[in-house]
Amino acid sequence: MSLLICIDPGHGGPDTGATGFGLREADIVLQLAELVGEKFNRYEGVAVTFTRNKNTSSSYPGPPEGLRKRIAYANNKNADLFLSLHCNAGGGSGFESFIAKGAPARTQRIQRAINDQVLLYLKGYGIGPHGNPAKVDSQAARSRIAVLRDTKMSAVLLENLFIDNAKENKMLRDRRFLDGLAGAIVKGIAVALGLKEKVNKPKPMYRVMVDGKEIVDTAYESIILEKVKEAVNKKTKEIRLYRL
Ligand SMILES: [Zn+2]
Structure with a gap:
């Protein structure tokens, strides 16, 4: 419409x-x-x-x-x-x-x-x-x-x-x-x-755990992406992402 x-x-x-x-x-x-x-x-x-x-x-x-x-x-x-x-x-x-x-x-x-x-x-x-x-x-x-x-x-x-x-x-x-x-x-x-208001969906935030250690607490995608890349480049066994 x-x-x-x-x-x-x-x-x-x-x-x-x-x-x-x-x-x-x-x-x-x-x-x-x-x-x-x-x-x-x-x-x-x-x-x-x-x-x-x-x-x-x-x-x-x-x-x-x-x-x-x-x-x-x-x-x-x-x-x-x-x-x-x-x-x-x-x-x-x-x-x-x-x-x-x-x-x-x-x-x-x-x-x-x-x-x-x-x-x-x-x-x-x-x-x-x-x-x-x-x-x-x-x-x-x-x-x-x-x-x-x-x-x-x-x-x-x-x-x-x-x-x-x-x-x-x-x-x-x-x-x-x-x-x-x-x-x-x-x-x-x-x-x-009957106009509908635009919905501003809140952006999800994440917590990043690398080998059992919390690297980032609550951050937006742009921030955690960097941290995940860093972790990938190291000898990381496990990267856990929690969507908050
Ligand atoms: Zn007039």
Whole structure:
């Protein structure tokens, strides 16, 4: 199984996104996107790609062309999930997420699982949802958010707090807070998609006995190999290896 997650830090380049207290949405969501990307490393069979990885839109001159290019990029890559990261503004508070109108059950499940994890995390900071956190984007028959409407894969857009809310602005400046937020987002996706954590098997250690004498107590393979070679080169009768 191999899954490709396309992470889309909103805005970029000349498009700063929303601003608040000197903070730019484009910068914050880029940081968040990088943290989210890193967190997927701990899961098996997942690869990530980004619609931008610098705060430039050199290849994406900014919406609306930028959005079209991002959508085309994800579609051409055949990504399995499009995750668009934004911050809200306009005098509210809290977290919310959007999926397209008519999005399939898989997408709804991913949205719900992200919301569950993120809201649990935010609770610890006294921050709640912005109204109903699981929003379905629609304007009459169509979704109005292009990245949700025109991407071919499951697509979820997250509005990560309000950049123009004093308390939330402060949180967004805190790298540790962002790291935890990224962890919650990725955990939600992992739950929804049944991702498995990589298993780090502990390396075995050995004890080496040469002709009844303990040469090495507890050591890794690289160390004992040398000792065994030395013993082999001498007139050794018996080499015993104990796996610990
Ligand atoms: Zn935005």
